[in-house]
Amino acid sequence: MFVIDCPNCGARDQSEFTYAGEAHIARPTDSENMTDAEWAEFVFMRTNTKGLFAERWWHATGCRKFFNMLRNTATDEIHAVYRIGEKPPKVTADLPATPAGEASIGSGNDAVKIMTRDEEAAS
Amino acid sequence: MSQPYRIPGRGLINRDRSVSFTFDGREIPGYEGDTIASALLANGEIMVGRSFKYHRPRGIVGAGGDDPAAMVQIGSDPASTDPNVMVTTREIHAGLEARSQNCWPSLKHDVGVLNDVFMRFFPAGFYYKTFMGSDRFRWLNWMTFEPFIRRAAGLGKSPTKPDPDSYESVNRHCDVLVIGAGPAGLAAAANAARSGARVILVEETDRLGGSLNATDPDGTTIGGKAPADWIADQTAKLAEHPEVTVLTQTTAFGYYAMNFVGLIERVKDHLPEHRRDRRQPRQRVWRVRAKQVVLATGAIERPLVFNENDRPGIMLAGAVRTFLNRYGVLAGKRVLIFTNNDSAWQTAFDIRAAGGEVAGIVDLRRELNEAMALRALKAGIAVYPRTAIVGTHGRHRIDSAFVSSLDDNGNVRGSRSRIECDLIAVSGGWNPNVALFAQSRGKLKWDEELASFRPGLSWQQERSAGACNGTLELQEVLAEGSKAGLEAARAADFTVRAIRQPEVRTDAVETLNLVPVWQVPSGLPREKTKAFVDLQDDVKASDLQLATEEGYDSVEHTKRYTTQGMGTDQGKISNVNAFGIMAEARGITVPEVGTTTFRQPYRPVTIGALGGQHVGAHFMPRRGTPMHAWHLEQKAIFEPVGDWLRARAYPKPGESFHDAVQREAKAARTTAGILDATTLGKIDIRGKDARTFLNRVYTNAWSKLAPGRCRYGLMLGEDGMVSDDGVTACIADDHFHMTTTTGGAASVLQKLEDYLQTEWPDLDVWLTTVTEQWAVAAVCGPKAEEIVASVVEGIDLDPEEFPFMTWQDGTVGGIPVRVFRVSFTGETSYEINIPATYGRWLWEELIAAGKPHGLTPYGTEAMHLLRAEKGFIIVGQETDGTVTPGDLRMDWAVAKKKGDFIGKRSLSRSDTVRDDRKQLVGLLTVDGDHVPMEGAQIIGTPEEPAPPVPMLGHVTSAYFSPNLGRSIAMAMVKRGGQRMGETVWIARLGDKPVPAKIVHYDFLGDAVGEAA
Ligand SMILES: [Zn+2]
Secondary structure: OOEEEEOOOEEEEHHHOEEEEEOOOOOOOOHHHOOHHHHHHHHHOOOOOOOEEEEEEEOOOOOOOEEEEEEEOOOOEEEEEEEOOOOOOOOOOOOOOOOOOOOOOOOOOOOOEEOOHHHHHHO | OOOOOEOOOOOOOEEEEEEEEEEOOEEEEEEEOOEHHHHHHHOOOOEEEEOOOOOOEEEOOOOOOOOOOOEEEEOOOOOOOEEEEEOOOOEOOOOOEEEEOOOOEOOOOEHHHHHHHOHHHOOOOHHHHHHHHOOOOOOOOHHHHHHHHHHHHOOOOOOOOOOOOOEEEEEEEEEEEEEOOOHHHHHHHHHHHHOOOOEEEEOOOOOOOHHHHHOOOOOEEEOOEOHHHHHHHHHHHHHHOOOEEEEOOEEEEEEEHHHEEEEEEEOOOOOOHHHOOOOOOOEEEEEEEEEEEEEOOOEEEOOOOOEOOOOOOEEEHHHHHHHHHHHOEOOOOEEEEEEOOOHHHHHHHHHHHOOOEEEEEEEOOOOOOHHHHHHHHHOOOOEEOOEEEEEEEOOOOOOEEEEEEEOOOOOEEEEEEEEEOOEEEEEOOEEEOOHHHHHOOOEEEEEOOOOEEEEEEOOOOEEEOHHHHOOOOHHHHHHHHHHHHHHHHHHOOOOOOOOOOOOEEEOOOOOOOOOOOOOOOOOOOHHHOOEEEEOOOOEEHHHHHHHHHOOOOOHHHHHHHHOOOOOOOOOOOOHHHHHHHHHHHHOOOHHHHOOOOOOOOOOOOOHHHHHOOOOHHHOOOOEOOOOHHHHHHOOOEEEEEOOEEEEEEOOOOOOOHHHHHHHHHHHHHHOEEEEEOOOOEEEEEEOOOHHHHHHHHEOOOOOOOOOOEEEEEEEEOOOOOEEEEEEEEEEEOOEEEEEEOOOOHHHHHHHHHHHHHHHOOOOOOEEEEOHHHEEEEEEEOOOHHHHHHOOOEOOOOOOOOOOOOEEEEEEEOOEEEEEEOOOOOOOOEEEEEEEHHHHHHHHHHHHHHHHHHOEEEOOHHHHHHHHHHHOOOOOOOOOOOOOOOOOOOOHHHOOOOOOOOOOOHHHHOOOOOOOOOEEEEEEEEOOOOOOOOOOOEEEOOOOOOOOOOOOOEEEEEEEEEOOOOEEEEEEEEEOHHHOOOOEEEEEEOOEEEEEEEEEOOOHHHHHHHHHO
16 A cells, blocks of 8 residues: 655545556547557557556545656656656666566565675675 | 472463463463463473374474464354464463364374375375376366365364454554564664654563563663563653553554555453453554554574474474463473574573473584583583484373484484483574565575574665564664664654663573574485474475475475465474575575565454454445435335445335336336436536537537537547446536436546546636535426426426426425436436435425325336336446447437547447447347346357357346336347347257347337337
8 A cells, every 4th residue: 555645635545546547648639640550559558567657646535636656666666746747757766677577676576585695795 | 289380480470360261171270471372381281283284293382473383263152263373372361262173083082193194195295286287186176175175174163153243443653663572672662752753562462571571580681670670661661652652462464565564453352251341342453654664573483304393392492481481381391402503502591590300402513602511511401412303202292302413414323312301492593583574575685694584675664673683682682672763763753862771781692603404314214204394284394305306496386386384374483494495405595595475464364353344334335315214214125336325126015126116117107206316426517618528528519508408428438438428418608517327427527537637638627526416306207297396396397398308497495406307218207406405305295296196216126127118228237348339329429520529539440340240239039028137148049059159249138128018128239230120049048048039229119019
């Protein structure tokens, strides 16, 4: 269960929010001139990112406003919250090495992680 | 005197208060402060149950939450009996009934012990090999065997009646959550508390102090005070701070994202009946969101894995010490110590100090600490260095051990000699309890000195202190705890200064000098060695080795194949040993093998506690309309629709549900019917661009809808599929009243807000949900006008003056109402909207006015039937997210000429314009008395052909129509629109298909006549 920092209301429990899918997908304004494939790209295709992902949330039982969030889907770390219409801010995140790889820490996928010798030396 | 194993003057139990309980029907005396385990041991009872697979005798091994197998069933009431309770964690009280589990007919004479005789036929992966992959058993399968296996080898028995107890869950925020109230946790909490931070300190047992309660009270001082006095001091200091909450009997069972920690508090389990406050729940779940967490969860001792190491009477050395110093029980009359490290020697010294007899210290190491050896010599304790226990003897309790000395390579050398003993205190080292740390997704690191994992890199806002961090010396433990408390408070934005640490003086052994030995040699071949790793699941070292030879490399796979660590204890004492044995078998290091997941919950949590208050009528919130109480008084049958409870039918006394629905639906068309339509979603839409907005969200055109008029609209997803429908009224040019389906109200509002806020922020449109503001009574039927006219003022209700699909303002007894001339039945209909508080009053006015006219209240079932007679769709019944307006043959509702709307482009996709799509049609069964089953498949032949059967579609709605005197059905059928008059067949399970004719779905039109 996350705590999400709504840009209007502040930090609230995740149960107040509704997930609303990938962000920054603008609805085409000239769909009449699009091919089926181009239109399908908008309707059906999402990036399903493992790693830093811009997504939309709706503060359903709060201010009822949509907003954007940058979340590392591998670790559930929330890096930024920003308003609709704004560009995603630049953030640095510990990202999975490859689409199939793992974040070095924080991922719940790979059970328990053990420090590497390099990490031990560095710490 | 009873309790022959009790040591006078020792322990923190209250000897002034005797408490007795029953174990397998026998009365067992003990004292207040005893656990079931300590009281049993005080009376010489060490065997508690039998193991899962081989039914081998199982005794008490640990002294707390680490014990692997000593579980009992509490109570015999079929509603409240509690299975799999660890004897080491449950305090005794008067009236407590405990029973041994997993043995039949009795603890000492068990039938399942035959499994033990056939042990070599139950190798690793036995269940998989036999039931999943074997050709020999292909004719049988797991489903056949499972009930028998479960009956023979079940653990405790679940209650069979509803739980009579209440539970609750509460939410708390705190600055610093300290988990574990041993020396590190107490020091952390006390230091954090000084800052004024809101602190929660959690202790699993009934007493603060942790490992200090298990030390010889005469051997250690903290700041010049005996451990018990230091604990009392700290407790008193914590009580001075109003922001501090101390919870005993409480286990932190799960560490989740963003410092969300679940606690389970056992509020009443440990109390006798007369002290259980009826106002309190049995157990309470605390859902804590902490800014900072201090983990002070201690260390868990691991045993040594040696031949015949599972007999009752073989106990962890630390547990022997805990029973002695905390509970005043020395569990054996002649104790043999077996170890690979220094810590177990302290157990020997404590036993001697308490006047007990030590049979010797068998130590696997060659190099021994000289001072320690000298101390043993002075205490008269025999020491056997470089020696192993290679076997044990004794059926329900050990009576002797066989030892052999080891050569330089660690192999058994020379002959076995026998040492008489009734208790073996074993230590294979200490594993920092990193379960919660691992759940927080921190990274572990391998500690060579401990030969175990300890916290490495933190991921969340937590820090570990004390033994759970691998720190064992008390002075260091206190320092680490204090530092963790200060840092946590500061990280939570509090200011606090460090104070001087109390000085620790102790003669306790605090060194480890551990030499890891993952499996003690027995001098016997592998198949003859019974060296158990997991005592609950009966996993032997040889099972792990066999699994490795069969190619199991992944630690998670090996776990599942052998069932290592899969019991209720999750392998707390056994997992690291198992990883060590796997590492040796594969010739790699333990960190290379890795570790299995430390899953939530850390200890089993009652489902009731997780459910909390959300049981029975409180399972989920239910909404009722202002007329709900009236429906209840009429003894209506209800159904849940979305969050709402709606009246489904109003059966009269003695009338069946079916007959009631038929009567109600008949009345609505012959006299008059009244429906509580309050639950329809209602959205108030305002702003100068409201019309433009409606044009974009509905499929049809809204530009010309004049104030005072209403229009039906279909709403699509961008994929072109119908997602909702409803009637919207124009109140003014910049003001509309939209209705949605009952179940779709919330999702439609979300969708509309989504488009407004994110796609069309330039539109001046404002949405407000007004579902709850209006109560709605819908009156329909031939007598509707007359009835409504006698109640509503200020409107000429004549359908000529007040035509279909318009609305007007009026009043009822001076209260303003909005009346909509819309209809979901096909009859002349008036939907009267009144401010919600007047809902029941209006309803009763209408009922009274309608009485002379035969006005009949009808429920949602008759509503469904009536709309089906007219051929109106229900979104979610006729549609399933794959249905376009064209599929519904409702192209009339789609404005092709207007601009873009949601889903428009998808209506010309290659898939949506296919001419062989399923389309909505009516179905009339040849036998008019037969009502098909909703969801039934439609086929094209009178007999069902061999599979795969070509499917033409399915029935979406089916009713017996009282107004038509026959059955009607709606169905989605391939090319349905082009098949009018054709016959299809409705498949039935285990019966012949039923013929039916395809017709137009407006059954009140000419469909029925045409078909006849
Ligand atoms: Zn908000």
